[in-house]
Amino acid sequence: MNTFAAKPQKGHEILPKTDQSGTPIGEFLEISMGPHHPSTHGVFRMDVVLDGETVVKLKPVFGYLHRNHEKIAENISYLSSMPYTDRLDYFCSMTNNWAYALAVEKLAGLAVPERAEYIRVIMAELTRLQNHTCLIGFFVQDMGALGTPMMYAFREREKILDLFESISGARMMCNYMRFGGVRVDVSDEWLAQAREIVANYGKFLDEFEKFLTENEILLARTQGVGVLPRDLAVSAGITGPMLRAAGVNYDLRKVDKYGFYSRFEFKVPVGEHGDIYDRYMVRVLEMRESIKILNQALAAVPAGPVMDPKAKLRGFRPKPGEVYGRVEGPKGELGFYLISDGSPNPYRYRVRPPSFINLTILEDMCLGHKISDAVVILGSVDIVLGEVDR
Amino acid sequence: METLEQIKLRLEQSQPLTKLDILANECPAGERSLVVVESARAADVARFLRDDAQLKLDFCSNVTGIDWPEMTVKTKVKKKVVVEGQEKEVEETVETLRPGYLEVVYHLYSMALKHGPLVLRVRTGNRTDRTQVPSLTPVWRSAELQEREVYDLYGVIFDGHPDLRRILMWDEFEGYPMRKDYVAPDDFEYEPTPHDKVLEAAKKHYPVEPKPEVKAEVKPEVKA
Numbered sequence: 001m002n003t004f005a006a007k008p009q010k011g012h013e014i015l016p017k018t019d020q021s022g023t024p025i026g027e028f029l030e031i032s033m034g035p036h037h038p039s040t041h042g043v044f045r046m047d048v049v050l051d052g053e054t055v056v057k058l059k060p061v062f063g064y065l066h067r068n069h070e071k072i073a074e075n076i077s078y079l080s081s082m083p084y085t086d087r088l089d090y091f092c093s094m095t096n097n098w099a100y101a102l103a104v105e106k107l108a109g110l111a112v113p114e115r116a117e118y119i120r121v122i123m124a125e126l127t128r129l130q131n132h133t134c135l136i137g138f139f140v141q142d143m144g145a146l147g148t149p150m151m152y153a154f155r156e157r158e159k160i161l162d163l164f165e166s167i168s169g170a171r172m173m174c175n176y177m178r179f180g181g182v183r184v185d186v187s188d189e190w191l192a193q194a195r196e197i198v199a200n201y202g203k204f205l206d207e208f209e210k211f212l213t214e215n216e217i218l219l220a221r222t223q224g225v226g227v228l229p230r231d232l233a234v235s236a237g238i239t240g241p242m243l244r245a246a247g248v249n250y251d252l253r254k255v256d257k258y259g260f261y262s263r264f265e266f267k268v269p270v271g272e273h274g275d276i277y278d279r280y281m282v283r284v285l286e287m288r289e290s291i292k293i294l295n296q297a298l299a300a301v302p303a304g305p306v307m308d309p310k311a312k313l314r315g316f317r318p319k320p321g322e323v324y325g326r327v328e329g330p331k332g333e334l335g336f337y338l339i340s341d342g343s344p345n346p347y348r349y350r351v352r353p354p355s356f357i358n359l360t361i362l363e364d365m366c367l368g369h370k371i372s373d374a375v376v377i378l379g380s381v382d383i384v385l386g387e388v389d390r
Numbered sequence: 391m392e393t394l395e396q397i398k399l400r401l402e403q404s405q406p407l408t409k410l411d412i413l414a415n416e417c418p419a420g421e422r423s424l425v426v427v428e429s430a431r432a433a434d435v436a437r438f439l440r441d442d443a444q445l446k447l448d449f450c451s452n453v454t455g456i457d458w459p460e461m462t463v464k465t466k467v468k469k470k471v472v473v474e475g476q477e478k479e480v481e482e483t484v485e486t487l488r489p490g491y492l493e494v495v496y497h498l499y500s501m502a503l504k505h506g507p508l509v510l511r512v513r514t515g516n517r518t519d520r521t522q523v524p525s526l527t528p529v530w531r532s533a534e535l536q537e538r539e540v541y542d543l544y545g546v547i548f549d550g551h552p553d554l555r556r557i558l559m560w561d562e563f564e565g566y567p568m569r570k571d572y573v574a575p576d577d578f579e580y581e582p583t584p585h586d587k588v589l590e591a592a593k594k595h596y597p598v599e600p601k602p603e604v605k606a607e608v609k610p611e612v613k614a
Contacts, residue, residue: 063558068543071568106419234448234501237532250449250501321417324452324497324507337454337497340417352452352497360535389558 028056035064039142039375042385046362046374053370058363065389073349078104078179078316081349086173088351089387091131094123094164095329097177102258103325103336104179108318110311115304116181117260121297122194123176124259124327125290126164129201130157131330131382132241132283133208139280139379140212143221149211156204159197166190180311191298198294205287213284222276226365226377229274236361239354240332241286242381245271245278252328259327264293276380317344331355331382351390355383391505392444394422401438408435413511423495423509429523432512433550436529439498439508447508450530452497453537455544457569459517460490490517492546496526496533514546517569525551543568 034045043064049057069088073081085100086093098120105112112120137153161171167186168174176183212218228238233246243250251268253261269285271278318340326335332354339348358381366374392400398410409427426432439447462485471480492514499506514521525548527533537548538557545566548554556563565572 063560066558068567070543107417109419232531235531236534237450237530239451248501250504255504319416321415321420323417323420324509326451333451335452335497337452337495339456348454348456350452350454356535357532360532 034061040378041138041383044378044383044385044388046378048371048374050371053372055366055369055371055374058366058374060359060362062359062385062388065385067390069390070349070351074346077344078318078346079313081346082178083173083175085351086175087386088353088390089329089331089334089355089384090172091134091384092127092330093172093174094127094176095327095334097174098124098259099325099327099329099334100336101177101179102327103323103338104318106323106325107321107338107340108179108316110180110308112181112308113305114260114302115185116306118297118301119182119186119306120177121259121261121264122294122301123164123174125294125297126160126194128290128330129287129294130160132287133157135379135382136208136212136280136283139376140218142375142379143218145217149208152204152208156201163190163194163197166193178307178311178313179316180308181306185306186301191301194294195298198291198298201291202288205284205291209284213281218280219277221373221376222280222380224273225276225369225373226380227273227275228361228365232361232364233274237357238332238361239358240329240382241279241282242332242358244269245282246274247272252326252333256326261293264296266290266293276376279380315344317342322348326352329354331384331387332358351387353387353390355381356388356390359383359388391500391503391508394424394508397439397445397508398424400442401435404438405431405434407431410435421507421509423511425511425513429512429514432510433524433526433529436496436510436526439510440529445508446500446502447498447506448530449499449501449506450496450526450532451499451507452495453526453533453540454495454497455540455546455568456493456495457517457544458488458491458493459570461488462486463488491515492517492521492544494523494537494540494546496530517545521545522547522549524549525554527551542566545569 029050030047031050032045032047034040035043040046043062045061047059047061048055069084073084082097082100085096088096133153134157137150140149141147164174165171167184167190168176228242228246230247233243234248238246239250247270249268249270252258254268266289269282269289271282320340320342322337322339324335324337326333333352334354335352337348337350337352338346341347362378362381365377369377394412398412401410402408408431411425411427413423413425415422426435439445464483464485466481467484468479469482470477472478494512496510496512498508498510512523514523523546525533525537527537527548528550534552535557537551538554540546541548541554542556542558543566555561559567567574
């Protein structure tokens with residue numbers, strides 16, 4: 001985090017604007033957008049240099065929410081970090097829990113009962129639904145559709161959060177998964193409630209799409225804007241819907257087949273242009289695929305225990321070794337890298353935050369566009385500052 | 391994907407100067423890793439791993455720093471000792487000092503061939519003055535922000551990084567908070583404010599007047 005405006009890089013000094021003969025014809029405007037700017041989705045700052053309204057240089061600045069999550073986790077036991085993972089990406093606490101549980105299970109060699117795996121898939125896909133819905137609401141708001149679309153999105157999200165609250169006790173900070181299973185079992189009433197919400201979700205998406213997908217303003221603002229070339233996306237380690245919008249078919253649910261994803265039938269939507277519109281479309285289509293997965297999972301939840309009986313909650317000491325576990329979060333690849341030295345605390349605990357790494361190419365996407373487009377491009381990256389700053 | 395031994399063999403054939411090691415992993419589900427012995431060769435190794443047709447590790451997923459402080463390693467060695475005319479095997483613990491170092495770990499995957507991970511480790515000379523390693527940002531762009539983070543929190547200096555600045559901590563911060571021996575200050579929030587400077591200047595400008603002596607009150611003795 002820089003407390004002062006970003007120092008110019010070596011060889012990247014912004015020179016005064018001149019015409020061909022070298023006479024000055026005006027100057028660049030350097031503005032600092034944020035950290036308290038409504039379009040930056042949290043305490044995030046962009047140091048932007050503008051030529052008129054065109055972006056010439058853009059440096060993301062963050063760290064305002066930094067609390068050294070990794071250091072905290074290295075000084076407490078494995079289980080105590082589970083509630084902290086909720087606070088990383090506070091929209092998707094269920095997938096954060098799953099990623100951490102997956103890494104620790106790999107480290108300690110724990111098995112997960114079948115019923116718990118099904119519940120995990122259901123929770124993860126519900127999380128994906130509400131995350132993508134909210135994101136579309138936010139980024140339509142960034143384009144100037146103030147309030148109404150976001151409220152529709154939040155109305156639907158709240159239904160899913162009610163489900164989470166009834167099972168875990170908290171809307172957003174669920175702290176639901178445990179090493180070797182999940183914390184509490186779901187009841188039949190809960191499953192019936194979930195089925196009803198999922199059955200109605202498609203109708204909501206149809207309605208939402210009717211307003212947005214062919215909307216003239218949305219098309220004008222998003223098509224051909226913020227294009228991310230395929231090669232750059234791969235090299236820059238972009239993951240999640242942004243990568244797939246750039247035309248790379250890489251979904252960890254298909255590649256790693258973690259959990260029980262190999263049992264479900266679904267497709268991976270892939271874009272071709274890599275612009276904002278493709279990112280929007282990929283997210284909408286992904287939600288439709290999530291509904292398909294949810295329908296299959298909710299129809300086939302088997303009976304049985306939800307915790308591995310061998311899993312220990314207290315006095316948990318995995319054997320020495322290191323693992324890297326990753327899941328496909330709604331924002332991209334969320335990974336946990338753990339090193340155990342046989343003590344109750346991890347020796348090294350590292351989070352691979354998808355929205356942090358997806359910010360690498362923010363400048364490349366914004367250069368040459370107008371400042372108002374930079375806001376929409378940032379919105380389409382889908383960042384959460386709790387995860388970027390950790 | 392090929393085994394690590396095959397990759398190591400092919401790498402050493404194509405780059406005779408490079409020395410590599412394979413680090414075992416005690417966790418059965420975890421991956422073993424490839425250690426670049428001389429950190430200066432890391433960029434060449436990385437380019438080979440990315441461009442090789444059989445590997446095509448085009449996706450550098452995760453970049454991490456690890457701090458290994460200096461520590462004494464106890465190993466048990468069996469020795470033959472002659473006791474009372476008979477030869478006996480005695481176990482002895484030998485203490486060796488392992489010098490401290492910082493380590494950068496790269497988790498590499500292939501998006502084209504959908505395999506991985508390959509864990510690549512690069513080590514610094516020590517933890518104080520030889521903390522340079524070559525930056526792999528020119529090879530994989532995804533290392534850009536992550537290497538900045540490793541520099542910020544561990545103090546590894548990446549040669550050839552395009553923009554090596556602190557990223558999560560503020561620019562004026564001193565020390566590397568993720569190191570194992572880092573001691574947190576009592577007050578993180580303290581920073582000298584302009585207000586303090588003004589006070590200091592004022593003190594110099596106006597010499598401090600001597601305080602008037604407080605005379606102790608003399609109480610009349612009360613006799614009972």
